[in-house]
Amino acid sequence: MPDEPASITRDEVAYLARLARIDLTDEELDHLAPQLAVILESVAAVKEVAAQDIEPTSHAVPLTNVFRDDEVRPCLTAEEALAGAPDADQSRFRVPRILDEEA
Amino acid sequence: MSELTRMGAADLAQAIRSGAVSSVEVTQAHLNRIYDVDTGVHAFLHVSGEVALEAARAADARRSAGESASSLDGVPVAVKDVFTTAGIPTTCGSRILEGWVPPYDATVVSRLRKAGLPILGKTNMDEFAMGSSTEHSGYGPTRNPWDLERIPGGSGGGSAAAVAAGEAPLAVGTDTGGSIRQPGAVTGTVGVKPTYGGVSRYGLVALASSLDQAGPVARTVLDAALLHEVIGGHDPLDSTSIDRPLPPVVEAVRNADLSGLRVGVVKELGGEGYQSGVLARFDDAVKLMIEAGAEVVEVSCPHFVYGLAAYYLILPSEASSNLARFDAMRYGLRVLPEGVDAPSAEQVMNATREAGFGPEVKRRIILGTYALSSGYYDAYYGQAQKVRTLIARDFTAAFEKADVLVSPTAPTTAFKIGEKLDDPLAMYLNDIATVPASLAGVPGISLPSGLADEDGLPAGLQVLAPAMADDRLYRVGGALETMLQERWAGPLLDRVPKLEVRT
Numbered sequence: 038m039p040d041e042p043a044s045i046t047r048d049e050v051a052y053l054a055r056l057a058r059i060d061l062t063d064e065e066l067d068h069l070a071p072q073l074a075v076i077l078e079s080v081a082a083v084k085e086v087a088a089q090d091i092e093p094t095s096h097a098v099p100l101t102n103v104f105r106d107d108e109v110r111p112c113l114t115a116e117e118a119l120a121g122a123p124d125a126d127q128s129r130f131r132v133p134r135i136l137d138e139e140a
Numbered sequence: 141m142s143e144l145t146r147m148g149a150a151d152l153a154q155a156i157r158s159g160a161v162s163s164v165e166v167t168q169a170h171l172n173r174i175y176d177v178d179t180g181v182h183a184f185l186h187v188s189g190e191v192a193l194e195a196a197r198a199a200d201a202r203r204s205a206g207e208s209a210s211s212l213d214g215v216p217v218a219v220k221d222v223f224t225t226a227g228i229p230t231t232c233g234s235r236i237l238e239g240w241v242p243p244y245d246a247t248v249v250s251r252l253r254k255a256g257l258p259i260l261g262k263t264n265m266d267e268f269a270m271g272s273s274t275e276h277s278g279y280g281p282t283r284n285p286w287d288l289e290r291i292p293g294g295s296g297g298g299s300a301a302a303v304a305a306g307e308a309p310l311a312v313g314t315d316t317g318g319s320i321r322q323p324g325a326v327t328g329t330v331g332v333k334p335t336y337g338g339v340s341r342y343g344l345v346a347l348a349s350s351l352d353q354a355g356p357v358a359r360t361v362l363d364a365a366l367l368h369e370v371i372g373g374h375d376p377l378d379s380t381s382i383d384r385p386l387p388p389v390v391e392a393v394r395n396a397d398l399s400g401l402r403v404g405v406v407k408e409l410g411g412e413g414y415q416s417g418v419l420a421r422f423d424d425a426v427k428l429m430i431e432a433g434a435e436v437v438e439v440s441c442p443h444f445v446y447g448l449a450a451y452y453l454i455l456p457s458e459a460s461s462n463l464a465r466f467d468a469m470r471y472g473l474r475v476l477p478e479g480v481d482a483p484s485a486e487q488v489m490n491a492t493r494e495a496g497f498g499p500e501v502k503r504r505i506i507l508g509t510y511a512l513s514s515g516y517y518d519a520y521y522g523q524a525q526k527v528r529t530l531i532a533r534d535f536t537a538a539f540e541k542a543d544v545l546v547s548p549t550a551p552t553t554a555f556k557i558g559e560k561l562d563d564p565l566a567m568y569l570n571d572i573a574t575v576p577a578s579l580a581g582v583p584g585i586s587l588p589s590g591l592a593d594e595d596g597l598p599a600g601l602q603v604l605a606p607a608m609a610d611d612r613l614y615r616v617g618g619a620l621e622t623m624l625q626e627r628w629a630g631p632l633l634d635r636v637p638k639l640e641v642r643t
Contacts, residue, residue, distance in 0.1 A: 045510065049510075050506060053506045053509045053510055053513070054502075054506060056509050056513070057460060057493075057505050057506060057509045058464075058467075058486065058489045058490050058493055059490060059493045059494050059497065059502055059505065059506075060477070060490040060491055060493070060494035061494065061502065062494070065499075065502070069502070069503060069506065072503065072564060073503065073506060073507060073510070075564075075565060076452065076503075076507060076564055076565060076568075077507070077510070079449065079452075079565055080449040080450075080452050080453050080520070080524075081449070081520075082446055082449040083446055083449045083450050083453060083520070083523045083524045083526075083527050084519060084523055085446075086443070086446055086523070086526070086527055086530065088523065088526035088527065088529075088530065091526040091529050091530060092526070092529055093522060093525030093526050093528070093529060094525055094526075094528040094529040094532060094579075095350060095525060096350045096380070096581075097336040097337075097350065097351075097532070097579070097580055097581020097582075097607075098335075098336055098337050098380065098382070098581050098607065100379075100380065102379075103379040105376065113243050113244065117243040118243065120241070120243055121240050121241065121242070121243070121470070121471035121472065122469075122470055122471060123468060123469070123471075123472070123473070123474035124474070130469055130470055132469050132485050133482075133483055133484055133485045133487075133488045134482060134483075134484055134485065135484065135485045136484075137484070
């Protein structure tokens, strides 16, 4: 894989957009695919660095788990939590159907 | 323009403390200035005048009672729209959050309120902090007060422009790859990215969590230090927050002195690709440091040339994951797909994200989704993380030879609005000098180095220090600022052209 030239097709962009849950239009796909190909070609420079033995860094500072005491603390009320909801019903978020109708 | 809107925050605080002026007067002067010039500058997405005046009245009441909430009590501040503010809309520059009023304050915001700083409003930014020009805001670009045809940098162009235009003496921003420092450079203001973990990320709308860092934007290095002390320090609500005392940043400005300091000029951050006027002002500043007794050495950080590539893989990867939260279910925009009867949650999500996200956000989400997908992960994201290790090692080696590193902050002065809007790679190059520090988590400051000869626009100088040695930024920044202002016979911001005032 690392030796393949970086490229990305329109179909791949359409597939990635589905994964990312964005309904891209045809015009956007036409525009984005060549742009992303150029960006990918540029960022593929990271592959030039011989770094087999190098540890990856996910965070700039060393991370350790942080614990706190399990104490009751004030938190948002249901009204506050729902204040920005697109739709709410009986103190709950109201969402579109999550299953297929035939299911 | 009132004299109050030209003063620095330290001087305003002193004037308020002494009773020479009230916080209400100072706050009102800035609100008036916003009214007068922001139609042209567009630094603000929302002005919270009533909230600000109420806080100002409280500050004045404290003073009458002989009390003070902080060293900046009563001095107003502008807040980048990436911070949640209870009761004040927060959009992060995106249509997907249009009209959202968060139910809680970011820690930075609660600290500002507790310290008595009236919040003037929320400043414009590239959508979800993705950009270097503020042109990617969903609400239209901010304009650079030095030339309204030009960009104020990004993503925090609103905060920097507000401070440069006299609309706010102070602002807070966030810096993921340069979003505080680069706008500082192109607007002639001071911007600081603290050590990663030095300022709480609680309540920041996350872009790339391993890189995001909040920090001060100001007219002077001392003002930035005063604000740094207000917002910095450990926060139990952010698990990556450093549980150690903040370095003495204010003291460092007051005792600024360069004698015996080893200053490393980074070979890889200069030369080709940098505008001649930016390099000339940088060289002038380095000469001043030598005259002041600093020992200047050249250092090489060979992996910095891969910094931009690694950054533009790590950032989109983290962003594509972070922005999955905008799902049209709990807050923000909900758009129903056209021509679909009883659409599913997934269809609503797809339609909402299509309608609510702008082009740069879509570009980066797709890029990040690609870099994280199976088959490509090792070659792109995995390799970028290894480059990140190598850049951190370059810093470690460089800081053995020098106490601080210096470079131009950005390769050019402010460019014209629209010039790079549809050329992502050209836009990304603005961050070339700022991303290495972000990847390694080390702190950096940008301060004005002067005006470039060819266009008369501000250039910036960046100082970088080892993690947790933020005080060194202020020591060098304070000393250099004093020397430069002597040469300029006053602050650079005094030369901002007169802005057209609304009549």
